[in-house]
Amino acid sequence: MPKLRESDRSEDILSTICIAVFSTPKWSLTILQVSIFGLITNGLPLYITLKSPRFQNAFGILCKCFLLCNIQNIVVLCLWESTVLCL
Known part of the structure; x- marks a missing residue:
């Protein structure tokens, strides 16, 4: 097993505290509302x-990519929240 650096231990402690604090149903509902x-x-x-003809250029492609990345991150974090914090 590889030896953890000190910063890794502090990150583990911080994530454990966050899970313990935010695992109440009130926080889970709040996080779900923020995700939605x-x-x-x-x-x-x-x-x-996607529908506007004004965004059918390089700027529109850049905006679409940025928005898709945001949506992907929100979905991943919402799924993580629903599996870790609600169980």
Whole structure:
């Protein structure tokens, strides 16, 4: 087993504290609400950039990629929250 650096131990302790503090149903609901808000606020501009002829250029492609990355991160964090914090 590789030896952990001191910073890795402090990160492990911090993540354990966060899981212990935020594992209550109230926090889980709040995190879910924030995730849904993030999906809406990134999904609407994605829809606009896909449908608008003004964004059919390099800037539109860059915006679409950025919004898709944001949506991917929100989905991954929401799935992690639902499996780790709610169980």
